[in-house]
Amino acid sequence: MRGKAFLVQSLGQRPTTVLGPLVAVVATGLLVAGLADETASVVVRAQSAHEVGPPVPAELPEAAAGTMQAVADRAQARYDADVAALRIHRPAYPFWQHIFTIPDGSIVYGSRTDGHLIATFPQRGNWVRDGEWVDPAHARVLQGQSLPRRLGDRRDRVAELLEPVVGDVLHNATRGRFLAPHASRHGDFLEEWGRIYERFGGTAEIGLAQAMVESGLNGRARSRVRALGFCQWMPRNWSLLKRLSPYVIEGYNQTTQAPFCAAYLSILATMYGSLIPALSEHHAGGVNVGRTMINGERLGANDKREQYLRGSDFVKALRQISIRRYRQLFRTYGPRSALYAEMVFGNVYNVRRLILEMPQSRVYAMRAPRNLAIGAISDVTGLSRDELKRYNPALVRQVPRGANVYLPMYVEEFGPDVSFWHRPPTPEYAAVLDEFLGIEAPLEDWHTRAFAERLREFARRFVETGTEEGTVMSTMIRFTIDSLINNRRGAILTEFRSSDRIQGLFDRGRQELAAQGGS
Template sequence: MPVTREEAPPAEVDEVPSVMEVSADDAGLDAVANPVAFFIDARLTGDVTAMETYRPGFRFWGHVFSRPDGEVVYGSAESGALVAAFPTNGDWIRQGWWSDEQFAARVGDRPMPRRLSDRRDLLAEVLEPVAGPVIHNPTRGNFVSPNVERFGRFLDEWGRIYERFGVPADLGLSQAMIESGFSGEVRSEARAIGFCQWLPHNWERLDRLTSHVIEVENQTTQAAFCGAYLAVLASKYGSFIPALSEHHAGSTNVGRTVINGTRLGGEDIRDRYLLGGQFAVDVRQLSPRTFSDVVGTYGPRSYRYAEMILGNMHTVADLRAAQPQTEIHAMRVTRDVSLSEVVRTTGLSENEVKRYNPALVRRVPKGATLYLPDQIDSFGADVAFWHRPAPAEFDEVLLDFFRLGAPLEEWDAPAFESVLQDYRRRFRATDSEEGRVMDAVLGYVIQEMPLLHRQLSEYRTDPAIGQLFERGIQLRADEEQRQRQERR
């Protein structure tokens, strides 16, 4: 569900600072044991390579989410390596940490501004002549650590759910970590809920498209729909980078960004998105109001979103390796089941039952899913699809869907609805849990298409937008020339 808000992800993220897709035929995917996994590995490899080209400091964000709160950290925008760290409240001259003493010497005993934002900006200006371009942000480890203690044992299971839909486990879990710190119940100021921070009305629409009851506070339920939605967006773009950004910034903002990147000469989707993203933050910084019709509400937070997630994949891998893992079993209940009955039948404490089912207060409603450490047939049929190999029919449809390769202009056109409806039918025909999830998510995407088509069609053809875009190009070029002259 696109969260169409310019609301910060959990990190502050206030700094403003091509790879060809491997086709299934070229890679000989029919000859490998798991063609879906092979295809997705190739896609992720292309994304990481593009990020290393355009945003080489993206791994910096791993420091932000793995260190406890209370620091401001600086990293290299060229490698992501940690350069310096300072207490949010404290003496930055005497209490700072430096990766190289020459950086400390550069700062010396110069007075620091009292206001934190001014202090951060000043230190970046002082560091960059010796350390190169830097990124800085407050640490956010405390956003993650309490939930890792409670839910960290489930990461492998949630990762398998993402993988069933063609999303690399550490990528999907990294998004969940950035959005919610792995909590199913956390709510944003905009009332977005849980794992992937979807808005309540999006869940309500999705619930109407499914044959069972969705209890959105349960992460294991959320993981399937988060994974399926990201899979659809990645198929649309042929890349996880704009797919992740669309989740955060919304389809119209990302559509504008890709169109702008195309006008800038981007050769493939990654080039187009990353060039368009850089253009958006550049012109917003130069004249925040002037170019709103060109960039929408796409800003620094949207710009950083995908790199934060890709930059924290290793953080998630480390968390998984450090935690003992346990299985999650799933039962689709055919009647209301009370919490007291679950406790009595399983011998588990209420706290432990709620660890598996954060949505459970008094009862599991008929048609919903109960999650437990063991399968108990008396509660309902086993629907833990991630414990079984994917049906061959499901993998066949999923791979076909990933190999669509339709241009974005087709995805945005009304006629493309019939293509997606056909895939809904094919996923439904697999008669599998994962097929039913993909059917519902595609139904949601289809509902979004008419508005998106109208907005992007107008954007592509409006001559006033074209003129404003050209004005932004010129303004940015003038600013770059001015900065070159200042450096001489």
């Protein structure tokens, strides 16, 4: 199959263990036994390829163990509730796992009922002859059909032919080359990056799936709008983080970005009470997400998940009627914005498979006491320059003083070990984290200056824990305050909520949809 041949060639020698199960699953559209469980943990302890350095403590200090268990339980409950909501409102979300595991140049069709793969076609070629079907019996749907030449028209026509047989379908172009080379080069770091996400009270699989969707795990990724790195921070936002951080942060290193991505996602998930709008904010912006949730609230949705998902469906339907007429209800919230969260949740399956099948490597972080030239690092460690750049994609000539250097082992002369994910959290950090993640406040409160003072107090307390992760949380809380208060988000959303003109436009759109048989 095209997917299998592509992955074999692209993943190369390092992760050949991933090929059998991963390709078989992708090609057939089935799930590996045990991976279908939505609540399965990402922490699968594969044998490390570089098991160098002091052993990781097996147990948390007693004072922190119960607290961190409460943090983990809260994250799991939130994830479970999000998955339950997606199964109701976006049941096809597992479909998106196939987009990044089948090579570019294909169109895949899946079921809107549960997202399972139905067929794969080459963008160029004879679809009747060259289509690959999960159920070969479905191939007869195209027999004797003359399909349009234009790709868009052909995609729509095949959907029309399929739906009477298999039910509603969705289809999308594949982007396997976006992920495959970087999964080959960096996929053995996923478990370490997952530990980083968990330290901030996050769901590791979601954070890693977001990075997969954003950058294909490529530390040096740059988008057309100049977003950079692992989580695709916009230049303005990364510049602000560099000013807020007390140490040097290099945006092209995935292991540098991961803690900030993890902390920010946990903060947003706390604010919204859900990962779904939190993820969407990263892509669409907080004001767009706020408008979407207000639209959902006006539709009668009660909890924040339903408000976001129903509001998103409402906007998507209005865009199909007239973007110009109803633009004030959604502004720049577009089709990809509506799909973003379900794309991330769908790619959780790919994160799990890669961790299961690729031997995982340790990543140690040292805070450089001086400029460290790449040649000197290579001489001390015996690692090739290419291997050093695999751990440190930002590395060209040297690691600047005050930045982190990442290696498969700890080297004392390169600075103190700041690999907090290898150490248990302190009781002080665990207590502040648990209290912060337990915040329950109306979304509107987060936009007020009074609430900003409460957040600043948490930022101070995180710093006072004297931990690396506490410093990151403090930095990201201050970053969040800037985005909530200094960008007039609250004022814009208050006006949107109270405007008679917006309410009238909403009512008009709802009536027009109802007349067409919509919600």
